[in-house]
Amino acid sequence: MSQLPEIQRQTTPILLFNDECAVCRRIGHWVQRSAQSNSGETSLIVQPIGDDPAALLALHPDLDIWDAYETIHLLMPDGSMKLGGEAVAEVLRSLPNTKWFAGCFAVSIFGFHPFQMTLNLSYAILADVRPLFGCESCGTPGWLRPIASITKWAKGVFGENHHSSPTPHFTSLAARRVRPLPVSGELPPQARHI
Amino acid sequence: MQPLIAQVILIGAPMTSETLEVPRTTPRRRGSSDSIGTVTGSTFSSLILEAEGPIAVEFMSYGCAHCRALEPVIEKVAETVKSRVKIFRVNTAVEEELSDSYEILGTPTLIMFLNGREVGRVEGPHPTVSSVVTAVTQPFES
Numbered sequence: 001m002s003q004l005p006e007i008q009r010q011t012t013p014i015l016l017f018n019d020e021c022a023v024c025r026r027i028g029h030w031v032q033r034s035a036q037s038n039s040g041e042t043s044l045i046v047q048p049i050g051d052d053p054a055a056l057l058a059l060h061p062d063l064d065i066w067d068a069y070e071t072i073h074l075l076m077p078d079g080s081m082k083l084g085g086e087a088v089a090e091v092l093r094s095l096p097n098t099k100w101f102a103g104c105f106a107v108s109i110f111g112f113h114p115f116q117m118t119l120n121l122s123y124a125i126l127a128d129v130r131p132l133f134g135c136e137s138c139g140t141p142g143w144l145r146p147i148a149s150i151t152k153w154a155k156g157v158f159g160e161n162h163h164s165s166p167t168p169h170f171t172s173l174a175a176r177r178v179r180p181l182p183v184s185g186e187l188p189p190q191a192r193h194i
Numbered sequence: 195m196q197p198l199i200a201q202v203i204l205i206g207a208p209m210t211s212e213t214l215e216v217p218r219t220t221p222r223r224r225g226s227s228d229s230i231g232t233v234t235g236s237t238f239s240s241l242i243l244e245a246e247g248p249i250a251v252e253f254m255s256y257g258c259a260h261c262r263a264l265e266p267v268i269e270k271v272a273e274t275v276k277s278r279v280k281i282f283r284v285n286t287a288v289e290e291e292l293s294d295s296y297e298i299l300g301t302p303t304l305i306m307f308l309n310g311r312e313v314g315r316v317e318g319p320h321p322t323v324s325s326v327v328t329a330v331t332q333p334f335e336s
Contacts, residue, residue, distance in 0.1 A: 020257040051256055051287040065256045066265055170318025171258045172300040173286065173293070 012045050014059065014075040015091060016068050019048030023130045024072075034095045043094045071127065084127075085120030229272040233282045235292045241282065243310040248279045250330040253296070253303040255287045261302045263321045271326045279306075279330050306333040 015031060018024040028046050035044040049056070053065040060075050067073070074087035082090050092102035105116045233241050233251065242249055252268060254261040272281040286293040286301055296305060299317065304326075306314040314333025319326050 018257060049257070051285055053256070066262055069257055069262060169260045169263070169320055170300045170302070171255075171260050173298065 011077050012042065013077060013090065013094060014045045014047055015087070016047055016049050016056075016073045016075070018069055019050075021130055023126075023133050031091060031095065034097055037096065043096065044091065072123070085116065085123040088123050089116060089119055229269060229276060229281070231282050233284050235289050238284070238289075238292055242307055245280075245307075246309055248331075248334040249307045250279050250281045251305050251307065252281065252283045253286050253293055253298045253301055253305065254283050255285060255301045257287065258301045260318060260321070264302050264319065264326070267321045267323055267326050270323055271330060274323070275327060275331060279334065281330065304329055306330060308334060 015028070017028040019028070028048075031044060032042075032046040035042045035046065037043075049065065049068045051065075056063045056065050056068060060079075060081055062081060063073065063075070071084050072087045074082040074090050076082060076090070089102060089105040092098040092105070095102075105113065105119060107113065107115055230252070231241070242251060252261075252264075254264075256262075268281065275281070284292060286298055296312075302318065304316045304319060305312055314329075316329040319329045
């Protein structure tokens with residue numbers, strides 16, 4: 001995991017994402033680009049989770065690497081941690097081009113936060129359907145397994161790369177294509193041309 | 195549960211907590227009772243190959259969903275069988291050379307060693323305590 005200046009860590013939220021999931025990586029790239037101002041300053045540090053549990057614990061004492069791969073985590077400068085839909089709302093509040101509408105997530109009606117609840121549910125659905133887009137790293141929830149099996153079969157029939165597993169509880173190493181996203185401040189080559 | 199019910203009412207979707215697992219919004223605190231040691235390329239020889247007795251090594255990766263499903267199970271199994279079998283893990287994402295040398299095709303893969311010699315291998319065990327106990331003890335019984 002790349003080292004960031006300590007001061008930047010303390011003043012900027014850190015978004016951790018699953019760099020082995022194509023959907024998460026794409027969203028991560030978008031957030032990273034959106035968080036960067038013209039002057040080069042960034043409102044968010046976007047960082048892959050990586051493979052070192054100790055490095056994550058150094059970022060936050062409650063941060064568990066298994067949890068980090070399970071759901072999106074945003075580490076706040078005040079030491080708190082936001083997860084799932086709340087993390088997404090905070091990210092949208094931090095980005096210059098989305099903060100104008102992100103205020104709606106704080107709207108409360110009779111103690112309920114309808115927009116935040118909708119966002120939480122949307123995140124839950126997106127998190128569950130990621131395997132349909134080819135992410136073996138995210139896992140397939142029970143309710144989605146029949147659809148995931150059909151998708152996998154269709155990919156095999158129509159010629160997409162299909163890595164068969166000897167058992168349903170096995171992730172083929174050949175199927176895992178890791179394209180790590182650089183830490184904020186170093187835009188990926190394709191992003192520099194956008 | 196209350197927010198989930200509210201969400202379901204809000205969008206009118208026929209979903210329950212059984213059909214859709216809503217991601218947690220608070221960090222889960224894990225106990226510090228990690229009874230599975232991590233082996234690296236530099237410690238593999240001394241901890242596994244030169245060690246005596248039955249040892250099971252789980253080749254895994256933190257980014258692997260099946261390893262995530264197996265993790266609480268193998269923690270329980272490690273506690274259950276600790277008097278008979280020692281269990282270690284190898285992170286394949288970091289220890290690529292070690293994984294290649296044991297021809298690891300995917301994760302999780304359990305390899306059982308007896309006095310430094312491979313005596314059994316299970317790829318993608320079913321994530322239940324009984325099947326993992328069987329996987330890590332059976333090779334030593336024959």
